[in-house]
Amino acid sequence: MRLSQFHLHTEKETPAEAELISHKLMLKAGMIRKLAAGIYTWSPLGLRVLRKVEAVVREEMDAAGAIELLMPSIQPRELWEETGRWEKFGGQLLKIRDRKDAEYAYGPTHEEVITDFARQELASYKQLPVTFYQVQAKFRDEIRPRFGVMRAREFLMKDAYSFDVDAEGMARSYDRMYAAYTRIFTRLGLRFRAVLADSGAIGGDASQEFHVLADSGEDAIAWSDTGNEGDPAGYAANVETARAAAPGPRPASAEDMRSIATPTQKTCEAVAELMGIPLARTVKSVAVMGHDGEGREQFVLVLVRGDHEANEVKLAKVAGLGDYRMATEAEILAHLGSDPGFLGPIAPAKPVRVVADVEVAAMADFVVGANRPGEHIAGVNWGRDLPEPDTVADVRSVVEGDRAGDGGTLRIMRGIEVGHIFQLGPKYAEAMGCTVLDAAGKAAVPLMGCYGIGVSRIVAAAIEQNHDQAGILWPEAMAPWTVAVCVINPKNDPAVATAAAALHDELAARGIDVVLDDRGLRPGPMFADMELIGIPHRVVVSARGLEAGSFEYRARNAAEAESLDREALLARLAG
């Protein structure tokens, strides 16, 4: 490719409107251009990167035996009614009426459509297992689209769906996709981690997320150091769902219950500091409204250790808290007789349900609010000073340093979710009446899995992980071109232009994805462009170099350029 025949449009200034570095760099490099909120055009440069990701995804899907098809982006309401998701999916579903007033949605995902396809195409267990996939534009009407293609509304996704006769088969299909995803991110040259995840709105039994590791990632992920960053063998999970090892047995009490004057100390931190005790000796009370067994609103006091945070996803899995909300000040006053700041489980104004985190249930001699202004109570013990909790459950987020269930210590890092795989079980097939005849000739509901990769998001995630002051540092597999041949002063020096073109052609003939920067820019702007757009290898062809029989070579991530003769250069680039 000759750059003079391409459309490259970089910006000198860093765009002010972008927050994330990947968004800034994609705009500055001219990879994308905003059309509307969360809707982007991929420029020729951006598309080259997107297509490289797409190609790796497709190759590994094919290698894993998945079969490509192409479903429509526009899906009829009737299908979504069959699974109840027309209402349940929420505002992210972009709903559309056609000229005949029939209702459709722009597909945000395709479980309904593939299950409809399957119930027509699959008749017998002999056709299973089968995994279908597609690569296609999706639309999710995000309330706050932002960060460029990181959280766009229209985006490119690879979605796959497996069908199996039994749970073992479903697990095998799932494992095959897990392995394919691992190969994909490995081939793309990204540091990533697969972690256990919450199934969320998609539903189903088991799921894992694949995260590209980057400090700017929106998700926190926890991993046990029985593995290590290079070899993530141990336990790893999204902090949304990660669990620490169970605490040991509750110690015997050693203190009497006593009142502590805490005139201005409204937080566990302030109380612990006043008392000169570890934060882990205090208990935080969080007041929420859930529902009781009859569906009536119920005030619930959630207790977590002072150095822990209640975890929304885990809380919502406790019976009665499926759709909990924070309690208001008025509700707190009515049930506990206290302002926020001095809440506690002891002697509430009315009887309240107490949900204690497993760590809190295993504490003795702890400190809680007194339900009276300016007062906490220390030396508190379950059973003696207050009843055993109504519910004991894991409701807190893990923190760095927690013991992991596999014997290691939990570490926390940030990740960008780029893939998510689910064992769905019978959920969709059952709702939509999709059955196959099993070996005994009886109708059986196939068990499904679904597997998504955010193809366009990977591009942004890779930049978050791989950039420096000068711009992007693409892993080779994702780079728009692997090698840039830069020509110094081609218009005034035909011999240099000819030599550069010859080098370009030779590299291209060897199967290297090379671009010739023959635009005639001065070296400064030319090199700045190549660094900004992240080409992994740069070769400079100049009159001086030609005289000396050498080329100036510099790897994008190297501090210095080096002078190489032709053979050494070719050897370097072949590696």
Add this chain to the structure above:
Amino acid sequence: MRLSQFHLHTEKETPAEAELISHKLMLKAGMIRKLAAGIYTWSPLGLRVLRKVEAVVREEMDAAGAIELLMPSIQPRELWEETGRWEKFGGQLLKIRDRKDAEYAYGPTHEEVITDFARQELASYKQLPVTFYQVQAKFRDEIRPRFGVMRAREFLMKDAYSFDVDAEGMARSYDRMYAAYTRIFTRLGLRFRAVLADSGAIGGDASQEFHVLADSGEDAIAWSDTGNEGDPAGYAANVETARAAAPGPRPASAEDMRSIATPTQKTCEAVAELMGIPLARTVKSVAVMGHDGEGREQFVLVLVRGDHEANEVKLAKVAGLGDYRMATEAEILAHLGSDPGFLGPIAPAKPVRVVADVEVAAMADFVVGANRPGEHIAGVNWGRDLPEPDTVADVRSVVEGDRAGDGGTLRIMRGIEVGHIFQLGPKYAEAMGCTVLDAAGKAAVPLMGCYGIGVSRIVAAAIEQNHDQAGILWPEAMAPWTVAVCVINPKNDPAVATAAAALHDELAARGIDVVLDDRGLRPGPMFADMELIGIPHRVVVSARGLEAGSFEYRARNAAEAESLDREALLARLAG
């Protein structure tokens, strides 16, 4: 590819709901499955064909110097307001409101979006000429989607857009796309014809359509036999817009005007038969309502020769007829004092505007309706019996046998429009304020072209052109696989299975797109499937053949199979 690892789902019965043979065969072969009206899933088999077309299109676009990008499918209303097309495009535009009540359309075409991209990315004439393209799902909300993917609502399109500084440049870009389209359809192995076309709603100066020739085609195309079907060098145009050579001068009158009793003869055909004269001596009167110079509704009598038909596209280009409609019986009665059936231009009840086709204006001694029931008038002559027409224009459709302007004779055939190229001129760039600095440093409006190919429609069109009783006959470039290796009784005869697999692997290693039918079907159903899905070359591996050291080979379009040894087979398939 082993068919046992693929998902092939053919139907035994021909689906009753389909009208067109391509629709029937695509359903029967399991290439597509309907999701909703005009919305189809492409099965794995169908997608293989679609991707082959897409690959040829992409290669030829790249070879022609067009640069690929990817625009969003969802486009904001504001852009379409800038060109006035939000209203003008009509009901085919699928309009969408997002959760914030902002309005969008699912892109049916991308002139607005590419012009918005260009006005941000193009600053100088030095960046021109440039042609961008994309391959993407489009949506057009057809009133009557039908014929499967032939007239689908969601479909796959390649759209390209060129930008040039001047008219010569625009013409060169257009010619380059014309040449690329010619190569695309040639490589795809289709019989096709490029014809002059009406620009329609897209607008602009010049345009040509590419038609796949098929008797079932919706369009009639006219071509001059100075060229011939194999070498379409001469004049060719869509019948919507095709012109015949101008008629000779009007002959002198030889007859007196006289009344003819035509009690039941309400058509030109009936009158000519009654009188024993050629149909071409009669004149047909068509009553329409247009507008006069002040914008008031105006009754207009359009005259075409009895053996001709008025042409809607041409009529709409006559001043005052831009939005004409057929007149009602009441309007006809009010203006002519006659029922339909005996209309004519002589002695109307009120003065009416007369628009005569150029052929009618050149007639003498012709026959028209008398505006009285049961009566026609013969021997009519312009100037003598009625005033010269108010307007003379080419308003009729050409017919087989017309003289062409290039000296040949016009032939008519049917075609399926699969491509359309336009010289747009300044239309979109001007409306959207897209300018570049020219060589003199002044802001200049770039001249655009736009170029569309219906990628998914090509698949159906190819089938319309290439099928027989047994199914599809794919041209090699579009076939899902080029060669099918069919194994007889593989489960009971491991040696046959092994030999077939070896042949498959050898062909694959030679770069041939081969499928091994290892499903274990009986020969009848297996061969029927391979014929239905249109594989160009079939090789049968059987125990008897192996003993004889031969393979049974049959080309899809050959009447008979032949027995070939390994060398001869490889030579045949390499060709």
